[in-house]
Structure formats: structure tokens, C-alpha cells
Amino acid sequence: MPRQANKIYTSPWGDHAKVEPGSAWDYVCGYPTHSDCLEDKHPKLALHDLVTDEKWSYGDMRDWTTCIAAALLNGKLGLKPGDRVLLSHPSGPIFLILLFACLRAQLIPGLANPAYTPKEFLHGFKTIEAKAVLRPKALADAFKEAGISDDISVDTTWPPNERSKAQVWDLARGDVAKANKILADKGADRPVDWKKTAGIFFSSGTTGLPKAVCISHSNLLNEFKSYEHVPDFDTDPYQPHYVALPLFHVAGLLSWLFAGIMGRPVLFSYKQPLDPQLLMKHFDQSGAVQMMVVPPLLLGITKMKLMTDKTHPHVRFLIAGAAPLGPDLHKESMALFGGKPIIQVWGMSETTGAATKASPVEEIVVGSCGKIMPSVEMRIVDEEEKDVEDGQPGEVWIRGEINMVGYLNNPEATREMITEDGWLKTGDIGYVGPDGDSLHLVDRKKELIKFRGYQVAPAELEDLIQGHPDIADVGVVGVKDSNGTDELPRAYCVLGPNAKDKKKEDLAKEIVSFVKSKVSSQKQLRGGVVFIDAIPKNPSGKILRKDLRALSANDQAKPKPKL
Structure with a gap:
């Protein structure tokens, strides 16, 4: 069959409506359709922290973000619109207040994981050339160790300390009218260029130090419109929205932003390490009928049977994203939920979140991460960057208004990532x-294990091994053979609660045999099985394979089970 040229996949749901230019702050805190949310006489709940039970109305959010924005531009740091700042704060309502204060001031926030090491904080600070740091007192030592001066740091500790004169909350005390005048005087009332960078996410860093991903207001608002255009996207402004994902990650932030644009009450429950039982308790309290989960959380909910069709009859569907969800876990979880849909979304920071999504009112294709989003295009290409034949695997390319502005101060990486067209x-x-629409992911291009000319997808083996009753979690990487010429699949496994008394050597052999009975020769665990206490993952649930490879490099030679 002759090779097809430029096979472009488009959304079966068509294109979304035109997006009116503006900023994310305008859409949430100043949009005309939200007048009922913002009137002081009709305060509507915007943010509710289920961990601390603190609540903020949309009016509170508008006023606090305005006052903090004025304080940031009018303070000793000499900040001005367009400056970049590093924001690192635990996920929850306070994080969003600080983020939207930056947007109101037309500052450009870089969102740093508060669990970063000093080295990672310094990398983020230098990469975005930050003029200031917004962080709580609990992170002061980490930033000090990173060599970042307290003189350019703003203390965001919550609740406020009445004796402090240096906290952002103290600096922001005052009336809103005065704050708006300061913002106007400082140039923060000028229309934003919505095609330029509004904020910065740091890429996952699963293979190295994160890159600074520049996202515009246009990216954010076009992503919302794409999401809104998918069938059965619920726009009821009174339906509670539950968020249990980190807000410095694109999936967590957009999950909140979409609800905020619609004026919904948003209830938060985010605590590290992930506690499936606590999250489900809070989900029950929220009154929400849907929830977005990362696959590790879904695995815990499924293994512990925390949600079934009998315990949660009101739940309409779950959304899985931010990391791969294998078909076996997908089927097992949906069966436990009585067949209720678990819809997948797929994307990355560089695509402002989801580029594909499934609809809960259409037939669920198990193992698929959905169909291309409205107003987005997709190609599947081979190593020569030519389109593959229908149904054949290749690298996924995406084009649309959701694609990032670029990597900050890294034009070479941007050129490698985005083609001229x-x-x-x-x-x-x-x-x-086979349906011609549903995307199925195999694995990351850089994470494929190459064995004797074959390509082995770690995600496929992980999904298989997770189905073994004695395994709670697993990560698979390739390790070099004795000649250093081939990669051998190795499984790092976490024991389940029922396997603690088993001999690890016997269980390792059992896992090897289990996999051997279900896969072709090149996919067998020739690198063996190693038991560890926990699989290293980033906050969104993606396996940090570089950490597993570091473990394999430090492992002493061990006898491998014969295959």
C-alpha cells in the first residue's frame, strides 16, 4: 500500500466557538456572565478547602487578588507588569489566590512544585530569570540552601501571622478601590496581549531537569472552549466541582480553571502523599458527581474497593489523566463501578493539558485516551516524520491554538519540539x-526498551503486572545486558499487603513466569524483578524512570531467573 501523505485527524465534534480575547483573570473574576457570583449582596462560594474547611466566595477572590496584585507592584521589590516571579505554595485555595493576583498584576508566574529540592528550586529560579519568589515560611530553608536571597522573597504563609509585617497578606491590607488605582497607575489595567506568555509550567522532568513551558491566555481559553464543546460537558454553574490534583500541574490547574470560568463552587482535597481513603471521604462530602484522578489514585481506589456502583450510585463518571491508564486497570475499575464510564484525557504541559478526550455519553473504547479535541489537529508519523498507514503506531503530533508559546530562553528546544508549520x-x-477516531497510546518515545531490534513498551508490562494479586505497584525500565549491547526489561515492584510474608526470591520467579505466560519473547523480564518500597513518581503520577534507572545502575549483579 503506498504511503499516505499528511494524514490529518480532526475532531469528530467539529470546531469550537470563537474565543473572545482576554485574560484568565477576566474570565473568572471579571467576566460579565459572573455578575451574580461577584455581587457582594449575593456572594457565591468559589473555593472550599476540605482539609482546613476554609471558604472563599468569588467576591473574596476578586478583592483579595486585586489587593495582593497592587501590593506586589507597589512593594519594595520594584516589580512591574511583565516581570517573572517564581510561585511555590501548597495546592489549595491560597495557591489560586496568589496565582490570580499575579495574573491581575500582569506578572508572569512560574509554578514550582513545593516538594522540589533546593537544586530544583534554583534551576527553576534561574531558568525563568525570576525577579521575586512567592513562598511560605516552611520553604524558606530550602530557598536559602538554593542560594536565593530572602530579600527578593515574599512570605505567603497561611493563616497570616498577626505579628508579621512582611507577609503578603499584611502588605495587601487596604481597600479595593485604592488597589485598583495603584494597578492602573502601574500599567496593569492595559489590555493584555493574550497571545504572549501568561504563566509558566515546568515540564514533568521524568528524564531530566524540567524545561519552562510558556502558556498564553489564548492557550488557556482555547483549551476551555475545546473541552466545553465535547458532548455532555456539564456547564451547570451550581454543580460542585471536586479537585484532588496538584495545582502547579497543568491537569490540576485547568480542572479548577474550567470550573472557575463557569462560576462553580470548587472543593479541594490535596495532600501528599496521596491518601485514597481521605480523598474519597472528601469526595463524598463534596456532592460532586464526577472526579478527575491520576492512574495511581485510581489503582488505589480499585484495589481497596473504595468506590463501587453500590457505595457511590450518584457518581456519573470518572476522568483519568496526567499519566498512562492501561487497558487492564481500565476494565477492572469500570467493572467495579458497575460499568459507569471512566473517560481518559491525554495531553501534556506543552499542549495546555488535554489534546484528546473521551465523551461519557459515547461508547467507551477501553484503553483509548479519547478522540481529538475540537479545533485541534493530529498526525501520526514514523521516524522519518512521514505519516504512517491507518492503525500503525508512530509519534503523535498536535497542532492548534492549545500549543504552547515555546520553551522560555530555549529556542533550540522549541525548534526541536515545534515544526515551522x-x-x-x-x-x-x-x-x-479501528473506529478511525480513538487514540491509543503505546508509550513515550524515549522510554521504549530496545531489545534485539524490537521495541518494548514499559506501560504494557506495567499494566499486566499490576493485575497480579501480590503486586501493589510497578515500574518497568530497560537495563543493559552484560555486553552492554541490549536492554533487558526489569520490573521494580511494590508488594501488596497479602504478600508481605512471601519469600521475595520465590515471588520474583512467579512474576517472571506470570509475564512469560502472557507476552511474546522480546517482552519477557530478562532483567529480573526487584522489590522496592515505593515507585518514584512525580505529583501527577508519572513514573520517574530516570530514578529507576539510577537504582538499576547501583544494583549489584543479581542472579536472574531463567526464562
Whole structure:
């Protein structure tokens, strides 16, 4: 069959409506359709922290973000619109208040994981050339160790300390009218260029130090419109929205932003390490009928049977994203939920979140991460960057208004990522299923294990091994053979509660045999099985394979079970 040229996949749901230019702050805190949310006489709940039970109305959010924005521009740091700042604060309402204060001041926030090491904080600070740092007192020592001066740091500790004169909350005390005048005088009332950088996410860093991903207001608002155009996207402004994901990650932030644009009450429950029982308790309290989960959380909920069709009859569907969800876990979880949909979304920071999504009112294709979003295009290409034949795997490319502005101060990496005609090379290997619309992911291009000329996808083996009753979690990487010429699949496994008394040597052999009975020869665990206490992951649930490879490099030679 001759190779097809430029096979472009588009959304079966068509294109979304035109997006009116503006900023995310305008859409949440100043949009005309939200007048009922913002009137002081009709305060509507915007943010509710289920961990601390603190609540903020949309009016509170508008007023606090305005006053903090004025304080940031009028303070001793000499900040001005367009300056970049590093924001690191635990996820929850306070994080959003600080983030939207930056947007109101037309500052550009770089969102740093508060669990970063001093080295990672310094990398983020230098990469975005931050003029200031917004962080709580609990992170002061980490920033000090990183060599970042307290003189450019703003203390965001909550609740406020009445004796402090240096906290952002103290600096922001005052009336809103005065704050608005300061913002106007400082130039923060000028229309934003919505195509330029509004905020910065740091890429996952699963293979190295994170890059600074520049996202515009246009990216954010076009992503919302794409999401809104998918069938059965619920726009009821009174339906509670539950968020249990980190807000410095694109999936968590957009999950909140979409609810905020609609004027919904948003209830938060985020605590590290992830506690499935606590999250489900808070989900029950929220009154929400849907929830977005990362696959590790879904695995815990499923293994512990924390949600079934009998215990949660009101739940309409779950959304899984931010990391791969294998078909076996997908089927097992949906069966436990009585067949209720678990819809997948797929994307990355560089695509402002989801580029594909499934609809809960259409037939769920198990193992698929959905169909291309409205107003977005997709190609599947081979190593020569030519379009593959239908149904064949290749690298997924995406084009649309959701694609990032670029990597900050890294034009070479941006050119490697985005072609001259606007296609973003995601690095994910996937194929389109028989229906001609549903995308199925195989694995990350850089994470495939190469054994004797074959490509082995770690995600496939992980999904298989997770189905073993004695395994709670697993991560698979390739390790070099004795000649250093081939990669051998190795499984790092976490024991389940029922396997603690078993001999690890016997269980390792059992796992090897279990996999051998279900896969072809090149996919067998020739690198063996190693038991560890926990699989290293980033906050969104993606396995940190570089950490597993570091473990394998430090492992002493061990006898491998014969295959």
C-alpha cells in the first residue's frame, strides 16, 4: 500500500466557538456572565478547602487578588507588569489566590512544585530569570540552601501571622478601590496581549531537569472552549466541582480553571502523599458527581474497593489523566463501578493539558485516551516524520491554538519540539483505532526498551503486572545486558499487603513466569524483578524512570531467573 501523505485527524465534534480575547483573570473574576457570583449582596462560594474547611466566595477572590496584585507592584521589590516571579505554595485555595493576583498584576508566574529540592528550586529560579519568589515560611530553608536571597522573597504563609509585617497578606491590607488605582497607575489595567506568555509550567522532568513551558491566555481559553464543546460537558454553574490534583500541574490547574470560568463552587482535597481513603471521604462530602484522578489514585481506589456502583450510585463518571491508564486497570475499575464510564484525557504541559478526550455519553473504547479535541489537529508519523498507514503506531503530533508559546530562553528546544508549520512533536507513541477516531497510546518515545531490534513498551508490562494479586505497584525500565549491547526489561515492584510474608526470591520467579505466560519473547523480564518500597513518581503520577534507572545502575549483579 503506498504511503499516505499528511494524514490529518480532526475532531469528530467539529470546531469550537470563537474565543473572545482576554485574560484568565477576566474570565473568572471579571467576566460579565459572573455578575451574580461577584455581587457582594449575593456572594457565591468559589473555593472550599476540605482539609482546613476554609471558604472563599468569588467576591473574596476578586478583592483579595486585586489587593495582593497592587501590593506586589507597589512593594519594595520594584516589580512591574511583565516581570517573572517564581510561585511555590501548597495546592489549595491560597495557591489560586496568589496565582490570580499575579495574573491581575500582569506578572508572569512560574509554578514550582513545593516538594522540589533546593537544586530544583534554583534551576527553576534561574531558568525563568525570576525577579521575586512567592513562598511560605516552611520553604524558606530550602530557598536559602538554593542560594536565593530572602530579600527578593515574599512570605505567603497561611493563616497570616498577626505579628508579621512582611507577609503578603499584611502588605495587601487596604481597600479595593485604592488597589485598583495603584494597578492602573502601574500599567496593569492595559489590555493584555493574550497571545504572549501568561504563566509558566515546568515540564514533568521524568528524564531530566524540567524545561519552562510558556502558556498564553489564548492557550488557556482555547483549551476551555475545546473541552466545553465535547458532548455532555456539564456547564451547570451550581454543580460542585471536586479537585484532588496538584495545582502547579497543568491537569490540576485547568480542572479548577474550567470550573472557575463557569462560576462553580470548587472543593479541594490535596495532600501528599496521596491518601485514597481521605480523598474519597472528601469526595463524598463534596456532592460532586464526577472526579478527575491520576492512574495511581485510581489503582488505589480499585484495589481497596473504595468506590463501587453500590457505595457511590450518584457518581456519573470518572476522568483519568496526567499519566498512562492501561487497558487492564481500565476494565477492572469500570467493572467495579458497575460499568459507569471512566473517560481518559491525554495531553501534556506543552499542549495546555488535554489534546484528546473521551465523551461519557459515547461508547467507551477501553484503553483509548479519547478522540481529538475540537479545533485541534493530529498526525501520526514514523521516524522519518512521514505519516504512517491507518492503525500503525508512530509519534503523535498536535497542532492548534492549545500549543504552547515555546520553551522560555530555549529556542533550540522549541525548534526541536515545534515544526515551522506549527506541529508539536509530543514524543508519545500511539495509533488510531479501528473506529478511525480513538487514540491509543503505546508509550513515550524515549522510554521504549530496545531489545534485539524490537521495541518494548514499559506501560504494557506495567499494566499486566499490576493485575497480579501480590503486586501493589510497578515500574518497568530497560537495563543493559552484560555486553552492554541490549536492554533487558526489569520490573521494580511494590508488594501488596497479602504478600508481605512471601519469600521475595520465590515471588520474583512467579512474576517472571506470570509475564512469560502472557507476552511474546522480546517482552519477557530478562532483567529480573526487584522489590522496592515505593515507585518514584512525580505529583501527577508519572513514573520517574530516570530514578529507576539510577537504582538499576547501583544494583549489584543479581542472579536472574531463567526464562
